[in-house]
Amino acid sequence: MFGAIAGRYDLLNHLLSGNIDQRWRRLVTRKLYEGLPVKARILDVACGTGDLSLALAEGGHAEVVGVDFCRPMLEIAALKSSKRRGDVPFLEGDALALPFHDSSFDGTTIAFGLRNLASVEDGLKELLRVLKPGGKVAVLEFSKPRWAAFRIVFNFYFTKVLPVVGGLISGSRGAYQYLPDSVSRFPNQDELASMMREAGFEEITYQNLTGGIAALHLGRRPRS
Ligand SMILES: C[S@@+](CC[C@H](N)C(=O)[O-])C[C@H]1O[C@@H](n2cnc3c(N)ncnc32)[C@H](O)[C@@H]1O
Numbered sequence: 001m002f003g004a005i006a007g008r009y010d011l012l013n014h015l016l017s018g019n020i021d022q023r024w025r026r027l028v029t030r031k032l033y034e035g036l037p038v039k040a041r042i043l044d045v046a047c048g049t050g051d052l053s054l055a056l057a058e059g060g061h062a063e064v065v066g067v068d069f070c071r072p073m074l075e076i077a078a079l080k081s082s083k084r085r086g087d088v089p090f091l092e093g094d095a096l097a098l099p100f101h102d103s104s105f106d107g108t109t110i111a112f113g114l115r116n117l118a119s120v121e122d123g124l125k126e127l128l129r130v131l132k133p134g135g136k137v138a139v140l141e142f143s144k145p146r147w148a149a150f151r152i153v154f155n156f157y158f159t160k161v162l163p164v165v166g167g168l169i170s171g172s173r174g175a176y177q178y179l180p181d182s183v184s185r186f187p188n189q190d191e192l193a194s195m196m197r198e199a200g201f202e203e204i205t206y207q208n209l210t211g212g213i214a215a216l217h218l219g220r221r222p223r224s
Contacts, residue, residue, distance in 0.1 A: 001178065002048070005170045006072035010049050012166055012176075024140060024209050024216070025055045025111065031218060032107050032138045033061060040106035043067065043130060045095045045123075046113025050077025050088065052140070056109065057088045067093040096122050103132045111140040115186045124199035131221040137201060139192070142183040143208065143215035150211050158183070189215045 044053040047066030057064040117123040145151040166176025201219030
């Protein structure tokens with residue numbers, strides 16, 4: 001499914017979100033770096049076409065690696081990185097069996113990826129495993145708008161308009177129908193925070209973005 005939409009993925013992300021997605025990614029970067037060492041090692045899991053990985057690498061604050069299991073997505077990420085003269089390596093790998101040793105990274109991120117994994121719990125455990133003790137995780141994901149009136153308007157757009165526009169432009173109606181369907185099955189803000197706690201993270205906080213359309217959850221691997 002992701003391979004089929006890779007070519008139009010960035011265009012549709014920016015179009016369907018009114019470019020808000022870029023603002024959300026910059027926020028992830030800012031929040032993740034608070035309290036992390038300079039030249040931290042960061043792993044961006046389910047990196048797709050690399051927008052978050054490249055935002056994380058901007059300014060040379062960190063050494064960033066992107067990993068995804070979809071080659072067409074990775075090829076676009078690598079092309080974008082080379083155009084920006086970036087040196088982010090984009091590797092093929094499964095988020096449920098990351099090709100890295102335990103305790104390899106100061107930070108791990110996953111943006112709009114966790115929802116797609118066969119097991120959210122196992123995905124969280126992998127994000128924890130590859131983190132160094134004291135390392136930080138950032139999870140950016142669609143969530144549940146907080147206010148009832150806004151939720152009704154947004155749900156109309158998300159379930160009726162977005163699948164049609166996304167389907168027409170990408171040529172894959174299924175992928176853009178899958179998006180609202182998978183978001184409706186995904187845990188809400190508090191449930192995800194509890195799942196992160198159960199997976200072993202501590203210091204979990206979250207913030208709603210754009211009224212709760214998305215949420216950014218942060219957590220840490222315990223120091224001992
Ligand atoms: C909606 S895209 C998000 C891409 C990117 N993180 C972003 O913010 O635009 C979801 C990505 O998750 C990847 N993905 C889904 N399941 C995966 C898995 N088990 N292992 C690695 N990548 C996975 C897909 O290939 C796709 O690139």
